[in-house]
Amino acid sequence: MDHHLILRVITKILVAPILLYGLYVQFHGDFGPGGGFQAGVIFAVGFILYGIVFGLRRLRQIFPDYVVHRLVALGVLIYAGTGIVNMALGGNFLDYNVLAEKGYQGQHWGIIAVELGVGVTVFGVMMAIFYSFAGRPPSLDDKEW
Amino acid sequence: MMSLVENHAAILVVILPLIAAPLAMLFGNRNVAFLLSLAASAGSFLLSIYLLMLVKDGAVLAYHIGGWAPPLGIEYRVDAANALVLLIVAAISLAVLPYARTSIEKEIAEKNHTLFYACFLLCFTGLMGVTITGDAFNVFVFLEISSLSTYVLVALGAEKDRRALSAAYDYLVLGTIGATFFVIGLGLIYMATGTLNMVDLSERLASMEGNRTVRSAFAFIIIGMGLKLAIYPLHRWLPGAYTYAPSAVSAFLAATATKVAIYVVIRFMFSVFSIKFGFEQDTLKYIFFPFAVIAVFAASFIAVFQINVKRMLAYSSVAQIGYMLLGIALFSATGLSATLVHLFNHAVTKGALFLAIGAIIYQIGSPLMANMSGLGKKMPWTCAAIVVGGLSLIGVPGTVGFVSKWVLLMAALEAGLWPVSLMIVLSSLIAVVYVWKLVEILYLEPLPKDSQAREAPLSLLVPTWCLILATLWFGFAADFTVHVSDIAAQSLFDGKFGQDAIIMGTEGRS
Numbered sequence: 003m004d005h006h007l008i009l010r011v012i013t014k015i016l017v018a019p020i021l022l023y024g025l026y027v028q029f030h031g032d033f034g035p036g037g038g039f040q041a042g043v044i045f046a047v048g049f050i051l052y053g054i055v056f057g058l059r060r061l062r063q064i065f066p067d068y069v070v071h072r073l074v075a076l077g078v079l080i081y082a083g084t085g086i087v088n089m090a091l092g093g094n095f096l097d098y099n100v101l102a103e104k105g106y107q108g109q110h111w112g113i114i115a116v117e118l119g120v121g122v123t124v125f126g127v128m129m130a131i132f133y134s135f136a137g138r139p140p141s142l143d144d145k146e147w
Numbered sequence: 148m149m150s151l152v153e154n155h156a157a158i159l160v161v162i163l164p165l166i167a168a169p170l171a172m173l174f175g176n177r178n179v180a181f182l183l184s185l186a187a188s189a190g191s192f193l194l195s196i197y198l199l200m201l202v203k204d205g206a207v208l209a210y211h212i213g214g215w216a217p218p219l220g221i222e223y224r225v226d227a228a229n230a231l232v233l234l235i236v237a238a239i240s241l242a243v244l245p246y247a248r249t250s251i252e253k254e255i256a257e258k259n260h261t262l263f264y265a266c267f268l269l270c271f272t273g274l275m276g277v278t279i280t281g282d283a284f285n286v287f288v289f290l291e292i293s294s295l296s297t298y299v300l301v302a303l304g305a306e307k308d309r310r311a312l313s314a315a316y317d318y319l320v321l322g323t324i325g326a327t328f329f330v331i332g333l334g335l336i337y338m339a340t341g342t343l344n345m346v347d348l349s350e351r352l353a354s355m356e357g358n359r360t361v362r363s364a365f366a367f368i369i370i371g372m373g374l375k376l377a378i379y380p381l382h383r384w385l386p387g388a389y390t391y392a393p394s395a396v397s398a399f400l401a402a403t404a405t406k407v408a409i410y411v412v413i414r415f416m417f418s419v420f421s422i423k424f425g426f427e428q429d430t431l432k433y434i435f436f437p438f439a440v441i442a443v444f445a446a447s448f449i450a451v452f453q454i455n456v457k458r459m460l461a462y463s464s465v466a467q468i469g470y471m472l473l474g475i476a477l478f479s480a481t482g483l484s485a486t487l488v489h490l491f492n493h494a495v496t497k498g499a500l501f502l503a504i505g506a507i508i509y510q511i512g513s514p515l516m517a518n519m520s521g522l523g524k525k526m527p528w529t530c531a532a533i534v535v536g537g538l539s540l541i542g543v544p545g546t547v548g549f550v551s552k553w554v555l556l557m558a559a560l561e562a563g564l565w566p567v568s569l570m571i572v573l574s575s576l577i578a579v580v581y582v583w584k585l586v587e588i589l590y591l592e593p594l595p596k597d598s599q600a601r602e603a604p605l606s607l608l609v610p611t612w613c614l615i616l617a618t619l620w621f622g623f624a625a626d627f628t629v630h631v632s633d634i635a636a637q638s639l640f641d642g643k644f645g646q647d648a649i650i651m652g653t654e655g656r657s
Binding site for chain 2: 068071072074075076077078079082083085086089090092093094095096097098099
């Protein structure tokens with residue numbers, strides 16, 4: 003990859019705005035269009051782009067496989083955990099109203115929490131899919147192309 | 148704490164395994180994963196007993212998720228019918244897990260054990276969710292959770308036999324077609340009524356018999372679930388999936404997955420659509436009835452010629468599903484009760500048989516009958532379990548198999564269909580043939596001289612015998628299962644799912 007100067011420079015410029023945009027979509031989700039699904043994918047796209055250009059090995063140094071697998075699980079746990087907290091506070095499962103003094107504020111907090119869970123899981127799943135496809139042993143050697 | 152658990156029992160049966168699954172992944176240690184799975188299954192099992200005790204005399208429980216009242220919010224609704232199915236799923240899971248800990252050591256690489264437990268828990272979550280929910284779309288969501296994890300569980304058998312991959316792929320394709328048909332059906336009834344809550348649906352659908360959208364929705368839903376439950380001509384995925392999956396998975400799936408699908412069909416036929424609809428009665432009469440009879444005979448007949456024991460049991464499952472559909476097709480409360488009793492009884496029997504066969508495979512490493520000759524002397528407890536399970540498949544008095552066949556016979560006679568009752572008896576004779584074939588090989592064939600087989604370890608024997616003892620116990624003391632099934636069948640038949648429910652937790656805002 004050493005000779006693809008343009009690709010490397012453009013990627014380095016692009017990754018940061020992509021991640022920032024992912025965060026924007028994530029935390030915008032309770033009010034406007036957006037939310038965990040889209041944000042998780044966008045956030046993962048930043049890293050996948052990096053992985054495509056700079057190689058899987060370097061990406062795996064930032065996010066080893068075991069971290070990715072645990073992120074997938076962590077997101078589900080955040081979602082379900084929010085529901086459990088609601089139950090402990092006296093509401094039904096996923097009844098966000100009990101999270102704050104005023105019901106609608108509680109709904110805000112609850113949505114942000116579960117969307118975070120969705121975002122983390124979707125990010126993890128996208129990374130895991132990329133790893134399992136990109137990480138397969140190639141049927142052709144690089145030189146044979 | 149106790150009141151918290153009691154108030155939220157209806158949701159906790161589903162979310163205990165749902166939370167245990169990611170926790171198992173987070174810890175990433177197979178022993179912790181096993182303990183978490185066992186704890187979640189035990190918790191769900193106790194809670195499902197609690198729920199069944201609450202509804203066994205005809206009450207209905209409702210739980211409003213998120214504090215939103217139906218039809219706006221998602222509602223969980225428990226009556227005797229689904230409380231019984233919940234109990235089946237949770238009990239089988241609790242019996243299979245300790246068995247799986249030992250059996251997967253020889254079938255799945257150690258690094259995948261944590262993933263196995265996580266998938267198992269997700270499958271368990273999905274099946275419980277499908278059963279308990281009172282929201283039609285929620286059924287689809289949980290169905291996908293259970294199906295996707297099932298495909299993985301079946302494919303895990305590939306380390307022992309690569310054919311598990313093509314079996315899992317078959318199941319994936321057909322299962323996805325089934326799920327797609329189901330969701331198309333849901334889309335159509337949503338288009339016709341504008342609601343997805345089952346109780347609300349049944350009220351709005353009551354006057355829409357002639358509506359063509361509603362009719363096609365019914366067709367899509369029945370065909371979709373028909374694929375999932377392996378109704379006779381749509382059963383192609385089942386033998387492969389049960390044959391090549393790891394032993395513990397075969398036992399769990401055979402005892403729960405198709406049962407839950409049958410429950411969904413019953414729920415949609417009796418509680419969402421109305422049995423008063425002409426097209427529904429025609430479906431029962433001209434589709435379910437003939438195919439159920441064909442299934443009973445054809446699948447039993449195919450089972451006789453199998454050389455792989457697991458495949459033989461799989462075909463026997465297709466035949467047993469035929470009995471369950473026959474019960475529905477008789478179109479009476481007794482028939483429906485026979486189906487529900489058989490759901491429970493067959494789950495216990497087939498679960499035990501798959502576990503026992505799994506114990507033999509664990510010791511000799513092969514599912515082929517040819518390699519099992521004379522094992523009765525070497526593995527007396529395992530083989531005795533197979534004999535008792537086999538007797539129950541045939542329907543010998545003293546086992547649960549007899550109870551279900553008896554109720555089914557009564558239902559057939561009550562409907563005035565004596566040829567059907569004759570066929571039930573005749574088909575049991577075919578079961579005698581394939582069970583005897585296995586017993587003959589186990590006990591009467593000579594043991595090869597170089598046989599290294601020994602009795603299976605206790606960790607495999609104890610779960611197997613727990614289910615075998617249940618086979619005998621509920622065969623003698625059938626009052627409980629028959630009582631619950633009768634209540635459930637009567638309330639399904641009278642369309643009482645929508646009656647005023649006791650609300651668990653807090654009542655939702657509308």
